[in-house]
Amino acid sequence: MTEILTMVAQRLALGLLTLFVVSLIIFLGIELLPGDLTEAVLGQSATPETVAAFRRELGLDLPPHTRYFEWLGGILQGDFGKSLANQREISELIGVRFANTLFLAAIAAIISVPLAVTLGVLAALHRNSFFDRSVNVVTLSSISFPEFFVAYILILFLAVNVNIFPSISNVSPDLGFWERVYRVMLPALTLTLVVVAHMMRMTRASIINLLASPYIEMANLKGLSRSRIIVHHALPNALAPIINVIVINLAYLVVGVVIVEVVFVYPGLGQLFVDSVIKRDVPVVQGSCLIFAATYILLNLTADVLSILSNPRLLHPK
């Protein structure tokens, strides 16, 4: 037990360290890259006096390390600073939108994970059958589709030709839970189609990998049925890679929503992020970038820990 706790603590420390370095990159990258923020915001014709006043207002006249620690300290207390575009508190802007993004990702995960594992197990069960091959071709194709392609096809069929779901997912906090689920259905389905392929292929591959091992042959010789072998004998041992790929795909869900949110005009963090990039609203970009990176690192960390927990052999690396 203590071994597991030390391991988790180690990973957590490593994750925090990575996050710290990432925050350095996000902040200092902007300093080091060519291009001047004041010029971008005020335009090239700005007089030196306005530029100087603007820099003082943003605190850009202070040395970089002072500003970095002030920025980081602020974020740790939940203060992301003010948006350049509309002078609103960034934490206010981000809070609701991040909750929306997580909501969308959660719905997509609830649909896609069971679907992917079931399809994977079925494909492994009926290996090289027509079902397996067609699932293989379909998933290989859907991996290669751009997200907006899938999104617009769904809009065309499910919102325009047959008017089942709305093509624009505008949600607001005062809507009821099921109404919100209904409105995010199309973006959630799009995300599902994008991530199912990867998870399903991984499930199939890791089960098939195991089928060659002696204990499966033993079960075979005992005369167990094929489905019993796969579900009871192979699946538990294949869990580590499957869990790993599921969590990595969840991380992808949170990040991959950017494009889907833009297509469906969904008020999430991704939409805010893209808008701010276009407006060159640097403080908002930095803040949302940090949140995305933190979520991504946290989920990848979870994948690590879970796969070690589900496979005790990994606790003792050679």
Add this chain to the structure above:
Amino acid sequence: MKQLVKLLKSAPPTAIFGLLVIVVYVFVAFFAPVLTPYGESEIVGSEFEPWGEGFVLGTDNLGRDMLTRLIYGARNTIGIAFATTCLAFLIGGFFGLLATTLGGWVDQVLARVVDVLMAIPTLIFALLILTIVGTSIPVLIVVIAVLDSTRVFRLARAVSMNVVVLDFVEAARLRGERIWWIIGREVLPNSMPPLVAEFGLRFCFVFLFISALSFLGLGLQPPTADWGSMVRDNATLITYGDITPLLPAGAIALLTVGVNFVVDWFLHKTSGLRDEH
């Protein structure tokens, strides 16, 4: 030549389909000016004209011929994605092989730097950088290539890790060969097949990535024809049940599917990644 025909005959239908798609796309990209009825950003009619006489696929939101833009889009998008992938492989492959061949602290430092870079999601990182440096074609190519080279680095390092410990590399070291000679003549040729397959996959990734950026309005800038931005510009048509905006998106999908099929076949033929036992 005979071998080639034999090889093609043994290929599964999906791979042949993929090869066919790639050949057609490359042909269209090369001969774009000959194949198109109008100029790349020439306004030839009114906005959103329907399919038919004069404009086979109608016109776009500014009255430019859709077919012409599609064909030029092949040229621009594929060309840039190809250049980016090549650059990513030059950077990633070079540092990956260097890391394993030199070993020691060089390897450690490079691996840690790549770990940190990979901890930030690529799309988010790319958008962050583009906020500051702006979007021009050379900037796009360099930024995406550098971000993508981390994946190539990982693979090149993992593959060549198994090669540098083999006897012939040791022998070359003892002969006193220079490091570049060892990398170029011993390690690289023996790490090739996975890297070639990865080239196909990375190309797809870069291609989708650039299209996504253009779709967000942060990739190729107008008036350059590009599939991603064409989808964005004409997306409103979808709500009227018109499938025109799906054409450029479908063109992207078709090419990536084709490349993926070919890579899948290649992997089955060359390496231990096959899943049958």
